[in-house]
Structure formats: structure tokens, C-alpha cells
Amino acid sequence: MAENNEKNKVTMDKIVSLCRRRGFIFQSSEIYGGLNGAYDYGPMGVRLKNNLRDLWWKEMTQLHDNIVGLDASILMHAKVWEASGHVSNFTDPMVDCKQCKSRFRADQIDLNAPCPVCGTRGSFTTPRNFNLMFQTHIGANADAASTIYLRPETAQGIYVDFKNVVSSSRVKIPFGIAQVGKSFRNEITTKNFIFRSCEFEQMEMQFFCKPGTEDEWFPYWREQRFNFYTDKVGIRKEALRWHQHGPDELAFYAKDAYDIQFYFPMGWQELEGIHSRTDYDLTQHQKFSGKEMTYLDPETNQKYIPYVVETSAGLTRNVLMALSDAYEEEVLKGEDGKEDVRTVLHFHPNVAPVMVAVLPLVKKDGLAEYASDLEHSLREEFVTDFDTSGAIGRRYRRQDEIGTPYCITVDYDTLKDNTVTLRFRDSMEQMRIPVSEIESTIKKATKEYKRV
Numbered sequence: 001m002a003e004n005n006e007k008n009k010v011t012m013d014k015i016v017s018l019c020r021r022r023g024f025i026f027q028s029s030e031i032y033g034g035l036n037g038a039y040d041y042g043p044m045g046v047r048l049k050n051n052l053r054d055l056w057w058k059e060m061t062q063l064h065d066n067i068v069g070l071d072a073s074i075l076m077h078a079k080v081w082e083a084s085g086h087v088s089n090f091t092d093p094m095v096d097c098k099q100c101k102s103r104f105r106a107d108q109i110d111l112n113a114p115c116p117v118c119g120t121r122g123s124f125t126t127p128r129n130f131n132l133m134f135q136t137h138i139g140a141n142a143d144a145a146s147t148i149y150l151r152p153e154t155a156q157g158i159y160v161d162f163k164n165v166v167s168s169s170r171v172k173i174p175f176g177i178a179q180v181g182k183s184f185r186n187e188i189t190t191k192n193f194i195f196r197s198c199e200f201e202q203m204e205m206q207f208f209c210k211p212g213t214e215d216e217w218f219p220y221w222r223e224q225r226f227n228f229y230t231d232k233v234g235i236r237k238e239a240l241r242w243h244q245h246g247p248d249e250l251a252f253y254a255k256d257a258y259d260i261q262f263y264f265p266m267g268w269q270e271l272e273g274i275h276s277r278t279d280y281d282l283t284q285h286q287k288f289s290g291k292e293m294t295y296l297d298p299e300t301n302q303k304y305i306p307y308v309v310e311t312s313a314g315l316t317r318n319v320l321m322a323l324s325d326a327y328e329e330e331v332l333k334g335e336d337g338k339e340d341v342r343t344v345l346h347f348h349p350n351v352a353p354v355m356v357a358v359l360p361l362v363k364k365d366g367l368a369e370y371a372s373d374l375e376h377s378l379r380e381e382f383v384t385d386f387d388t389s390g391a392i393g394r395r396y397r398r399q400d401e402i403g404t405p406y407c408i409t410v411d412y413d414t415l416k417d418n419t420v421t422l423r424f425r426d427s428m429e430q431m432r433i434p435v436s437e438i439e440s441t442i443k444k445a446t447k448e449y450k451r452v
């Protein structure tokens with residue numbers, strides 16, 4: 001059975017290599033030497049990412065009846081980022097090595113130590129603040145008045161539209177607005193694959209509540225968000241933990257903040273932040289726009305600026321988490337005692353890029369045609385794959401590598417009695433079932449899925 005040792009440890013290199021080999025993630029503009037901090041999601045990657053996004057969207061907007069959705073534009077008025085504090089404060093301290101010109105975040109290295117790239121001592125410039133927002137210009141004139149920014153977070157779009165949502169829908173406080181979309185940060189260091197990129201996607205929800213009730217909603221949302229990862233995304237509990245922000249990490253306006261951390265191949269790192277943000281953002285926008293950002297309670301006639309509890313997750317960082325948690329090089333011992341390594345992604349069926357692969361045992365004698373018809377008939381319900389090339393064992397392994405939870409094999413008996421073999425990815429167990437029961441069996445297995 002399976003056993004693991006150092007050699008089979010999950011490393012970032014192995015994940016990067018599988019992502020490239022199997023069409024999950026590619027370096028952006030690779031044929032031109034690549035662009036740092038930007039990635040392309042291939043045929044498998046885009047499905048994985050969309051599945052994670054859809055799961056989050058359903059969880060937030062469908063399973064909570066007091067949350068509505070929004071899709072604000074990436075380009076916004078420059079004043080938005082002045083009000084939010086990003087223009088003056090969204091900076092990282094940066095140093096350059098005078099010798100090799102490498103650039104580092106001053107808070108991430110020891111400035112008295114030699115340069116980690118070229119080894120020169122005392123070669124760092126004095127730290128200076130570097131704003132992470134990408135600037136561009138709108139309109140024909142590239143002057144200061146036309147400067148705008150690519151949004152560095154999706155949350156501000158929600159604050160700016162707060163009044164529009166309240167006046168156009170029947171939401172009553174407490175309620176939330178959820179949004180998924182691209183964000184951009186000119187990150188100084190972009191190592192660790194898609195963990196920290198310059199273009200990425202966020203899934204954010206701002207929950208507006210009455211001042212004084214935020215301490216009830218904050219633990220509620222912390223619990224909801226943690227359980228989402230274990231129960232819906234199927235992440236192992238031991239790979240997740242809490243990190244509470246200390247006074248040095250907390251934004252000056254924030255009341256409290258916790259990160260959900262995941263054990264990535266490079267160690268424990270932030271996956272999602274849950275923040276108690278007070279009325280800071282709406283108050284700032286009221287100040288800068290001159291427009292009232294208050295809420296009028298229809299029952300008490302009280303007017304106030306709501307408090308906000310925010311849940312802020314990285315979608316692309318979720319992709320890396322799902323891949324890292326799922327990846328296993330399983331050492332299998334055959335009956336002859338020989339060892340064989342099976343690379344498998346143990347995705348929860350909720351997020352797997354392919355749900356069912358239909359495989360004819362051989363191509364001839366009508367098996368491929370039967371299997372192809374069967375695969376077509378399953379498409380309405382599941383994302384399917386069809387593969388006829390190579391020995392059946394090799395085809396199973398290919399599906400294991402992209403994390404397909406179920407394989408259906410069509411053989412000679414199928415032609416006689418309309419039964420197929422259903423193979424389960426994790427246990428590699430096989431069962432014989434009638435074709436008419438494929439759909440219900442897969443749905444039941446998915447509902448009951450537990451990572452072992």
C-alpha cells in the first residue's frame with residue numbers, strides 16, 4: 001500500500017512541473033522568455049480555478065440569503081485609491097543590491113547579511129518605499145490628471161457601490177456584498193509560483209453590520225470561512241491553521257484580523273484574511289466624495305455608517321492550495337515486491353477539472369463507439385474526458401495525474417450486458433455497475449467523498 005518518504009515529499013518544483021506537463025498553469029509569454037509574476041491557466045487550470053470560484057460564489061451568495069453579488073470594474077476613479085489610503089500607504093520597503101541589481105523587500109531579508117543572490121556584503125541601498133499599484137493613463141493625454149490605477153484589491157469597488165446596492169435591492173443590514181475578480185500589485189518579489197503574482201484573482205465579501213454587532217459577526221465569519229475549506233473544498237484540516245494579527249501587523253483602523261494559513265510547500269502562509277474593519281472605508285469615501293455613505297435603518301429610523309467584517313481570499317492562491325494539498329507521489333508495492341510510484345491529485349470531486357473519464361478497454365470491435373456514445377450522454381451532468389490511447393493502466397495514471405475522481409471502463413461484457421467498471425481514483429477500487437446507475441452512483445460517491 002501507499003507509504004511516503006522524503007523523496008516523495010511535495011515540493012514546489014514538482015507542482016510546477018506537473019502543472020506545465022498536464023496543462024494546469026504556464027508561465028506567461030513563455031516563448032518570449034516569460035514575464036515574471038504573470039501566469040496563464042491552461043485547459044485543466046482554468047477548470048480548477050473556475051470550480052473553486054463557483055464553489056465560493058455558491059457558498060457566499062446562494063447559501064447565505066443575505067449576500068448579494070457585484071462585478072465592479074477594474075479601472076476606477078483615482079480618488080477611490082486616495083480615499084482608501086492606497087496612494088499614500090500601499091507600499092513595501094524595497095532595497096536593491098548595488099552589486100547584482102537584485103531587488104528585495106526590506107522586511108523579508110536581513111540587511112546586515114550578504115546579498116542572497118550574489119553574496120556581496122554591505123551592498124544594499126537604504127530602504128525606500130515602493131507603491132505596489134500599477135499606474136496607467138486613461139484618455140489620449142498622459143498627464144497627471146489622467147493617471148489611474150489597476151485596482152490592487154476588489155473590496156473598494158464594493159464600498160463605492162454600497163449606496164447603489166442598498167437603494168436598488170431589498171437588502172437590509174446585516175447583509176454582505178460578494179465579488180470575484182482580478183487584482184494587480186507590482187510585487188517586488190514574486191517567487192513561489194502563483195502564490196504571489198502581479199496579476200491575480202480575489203474572492204472578497206464585505207459584510208455590513210450595525211456598529212456594536214461586529215464582535216458577533218467576526219467569529220461567525222471566521223468559522224464559516226474555515227469550514228468552507230475543510231467541508232467544501234476538501235482540504236485536510238491539519239494543513240490549515242489560524243494566525244491572529246499582532247499589533248504590528250494590524251492596520252491602524254482595524255479592530256481585529258485573522259488569517260487562515262495553509263501549509264504550502266514552502267511552509268505556513270496566508271490563504272485568506274478575515275478582518276474587522278470598522279467604518280473606516282465608508283467614512284473615508286464619504287469624506288473624499290462628499291456623498292453620504294450612511295444607512296437608514298427602516299425600522300428604527302436610525303442613520304449610521306455601518307461597520308464591516310471582510311473575508312478576503314485569493315482565488316489563484318486557492319488554486320495553489322488545492323494543488324499542493326491534493327498532490328501525492330504514492331509508493332505502491334506490487335505483488336512481486338517491486339515498487340512503483342503513482343502521481344495522483346486527490347482533488348475533492350467538487351473542484352476536480354474532470355469528473356469522469358470514459359475509457360474503452362480497446363479501440364476495436366465497437367468498444368470505442370459504445371464508450372464515445374456513453375461519454376456524450378454523461379456530458380449534461382458531468383465534465384467528462386474520453387481517452388483511447390495506450391494501455392488501460394497508463395490511461396488510469398494519466399487521469400490520476402489530473403485528479404479525475406472516477407473512471408469508467410467499457411469492455412466486451414459491456415456490449416453484452418450494459419455494465420461497466422467504475423474505478424475510484426483514491427482507493428483504486430473497482431466496481432461493476434449497470435450503465436443506468438452511473439449517474440446516481442457518482443453523485444452519491446461525490447456527496448459522501450472523504451479524503452483518506
Ligand code: ATP
Pocket residue numbers: 153185187194195196197198199200201202270271272273312313314315316317
Ligand atoms: P501579503 O501580506 O501576503 O502581501 P496581504 O496581507 O497584503 O498579503 P490582502 O491584501 O489581505 O493580502 O489580500 C487578501 C488575499 O488576496 C490574500 O490572503 C491572498 O490570498 C490574496 N493575495 C494578495 N496578494 C496577492 C498576490 N500578489 N498574489 C496572489 N494572491 C494575493
